[in-house]
Amino acid sequence: MAITGIGVVAPGGVGTKEFWSLLTEGRTATRAISLFDATRFRSRIAAEADFDPHHEGLTPQEVRRMDRAAQFAVVAAREAVSDSGLEAAGALGAAGPDPYRVGVTVGSAVGATTSLDTEYRVVSDGGAKWHVDYTYAVPHLFDHFVPSSFAAEVAWAVGAQGPASVVSTGCTSGLDAVGHAVELIREGSADIMVAGATDAPISPITVACFDAIKATSPRNDDPEHASRPFDRTRNGFVLGEGSALFVLEELSLAHRRGAHVYAEIVGFASRCNAYHMTGLRPDGREMAEAIRVALDEARLPVTAVDYINAHGSGTKQNDRHETAAFKRALGEHARATPISSIKSMVGHSLGAIGSLEIAASALAIEHGVVPPTANLHEPDPECDLDYTPLVAREQRVEVVLSVGSGFGGFQSAMVLAREGLERGTW
Template identity: 70%
Template sequence: MTRGTGRGTGRGTGRGVAITGIGVLTPGAPGARGFWETVTGGRPTFRTITAFDPARFRSRVAAEIDFDPGDHGLTLRQRRRMDRAAQFAIVTAREALAASGLAPGDLDPARTGVSVGSAVGCTVSLDREYSIVSDGGRLPVVDPGYASRHLPDYFVPASLAREVAWDAGAEGPVCVVSTGCTSGLDAVAHGMELIREGSADIVLAGATDAPISPITVACFDAIKATSPDNDDPVRACRPFDATRSGFVLGEGSAMFVLEEPGAALARGARVIAEIRGFASRCNAYHMTGLRPDGAEMAVAIEAALDQARIPVEGVDYINAHGSGTKQNDRHETAAFKRALGDHARRVPVSSIKSVVGHSLGAIGAIEVAASALAIEHDVVPPTANLRHRDPECDLDYVPGTARELRVDTVLTVGSGFGGFQSAMVLGAPGRWRS
């Protein structure tokens, strides 16, 4: 393809929305830099669950974060009040703001928005509080006298966005987006729209989830979606591999500073990448099942590329959903072929879930971070643990080792229970201009 000669970006705007700050918290080394080193190194972060005794569960491995909130500047009161997922969001939002060259005092409160995605909200705290009020599940009638005074906050996912808004001093549009495993992508897209429509000048957008708890593990055990390969945790998640057996539950958060590119450059900010297009579809088919032809994801991909005004040949890298379940890997492989045609066989595809696990609603935002950093560094992260070729998964999945490659445009996709299919297009700043 010819670089830098594409048409303008989505909806006739002639521009994207700038990402000027990234904050990430995932298993492995902390921060956006540590995250990038972890995923490009292709070193899975899986281990036997330590958050609770997993002995009675089918799947006993997870991608856990070694997280001490005190090390990240959270006060004792914040630690008492906030669920683990909220703590993650605060830490990553602060990192994103600092990376963008902004401090809370620099923001116009009324022109600053927040969009946070989460699939399961304050699961860790809810699970803990139920265990307390029910005396470990032994009481048929619970005793509310033992409940935390913060329990109402744990029931309301909006508390996650509220905490980020309070911490940053944001008084503009604030919301939570909860669309299952596409929550992160969809929340970033909502932030993009707030900038595009002029409702905010700065948006803190991203997602957070801390689902590693008995109730979540039990739910995925019931449908056999998670890997039962407990004897070899490091290899438990093998996206696109013929021997794959399910995903590994993870946890984490990624937050971004989004703003209009011209305004960002005017204040001297560094634009890491631009969000050029987004689309979401629902298959209206099955709660957990996917049609094998990938039609709905393909439609979302086509719509996102159309909004970005980028031809299929302009896609340099696909950051896949790549959960490691048989139906998902085949579904999105079919979707890439359907949407991109022959180019699907030429473009590298990889799954970072093979390294940091599947953090449910958070992972879509974490994958946006990987996509933006791939553009910044011109490096495609690998798919770990891919050793045995599946004839139905026959694309270039970048097995084992990161690949240096000029990356101007990234397509990142997500697939969620309920039939949600989302696709986002990110581009290098200053390229693919009209």
């Protein structure tokens, strides 16, 4: 399945070009939270997107109607469609394919959390009233309660009238939504899918939840260096926000219309550990199984993997679990494969991060560059693989494995390959 368009809203800049520049330069976008007063919280840092919806072309009515995460998704979707050449060719209009054959799939872990948090404070008078006064709520409050509104907004923005859905599987939502979109095309339900994920979770309720389980870093005095995946001194992830949307289509269709192909999605699998809401087995068996099945679907041997885009959240448990999974799935090749975590630079945007990592994976193939893991100064002896510390690495990248791990035990793996890469049964 070909990726022919990419759209990104991320910390550090709006747009795919800005996103890739930040990653390859090893810059971090983590800072003190400015979206609300976070002084009473344990973790007061995040990777915020410098996002002005009006500057990005949203109308005052769209801004009033849509949650921040929906705004991200619409802006990213418009960039992806334009980047794919569909917009210029009129492909979503009278001159292009049937709009009923164009679908949308959006992943999100926490939906319209920002708007729900804001509206609750309004209707409850800052939490003072148990019996809230609904008359103070915005007229579009229902849209904030149903994450399906995200898919509807994207569909309206791009003129898609085919299947539209939201996938919510926690922190693997961004991978799973794209995997679902690929299957919809393969089964014949759509010709083109606009797919990806979005989340804007930097709100008091989200920060409080992660504070309660001590999952986020309390390194408030040094936010720029707080996200430290695979580092011995890591002490939790840094919350982020953002969105990445893609135009997906069969490679033959992309060739017929002369579209640029960033990469092909050639394998995908997901598993659940059926074990614990937040805990992970130390042997990484479930993630390793997802990797094995994704590579089998791709018809590629483990030795074909040139780069692994890790989940790399920066928690003690995850990074050890993931290291074990890579060793179990790839064997000795795990030690010869560069790996990195972009969460070190753009934080952990929950459901959105999987799609941002797909974007990074496709761009790694496109440009022949492996992004670094920022802030990795003291490697953890238990995380003893090549985690590409500090500086990006130029090399030819033919195949990328991107993985995700989420609360609830979700484990997902996706394989991307350079267009036309020869594959077989191994």
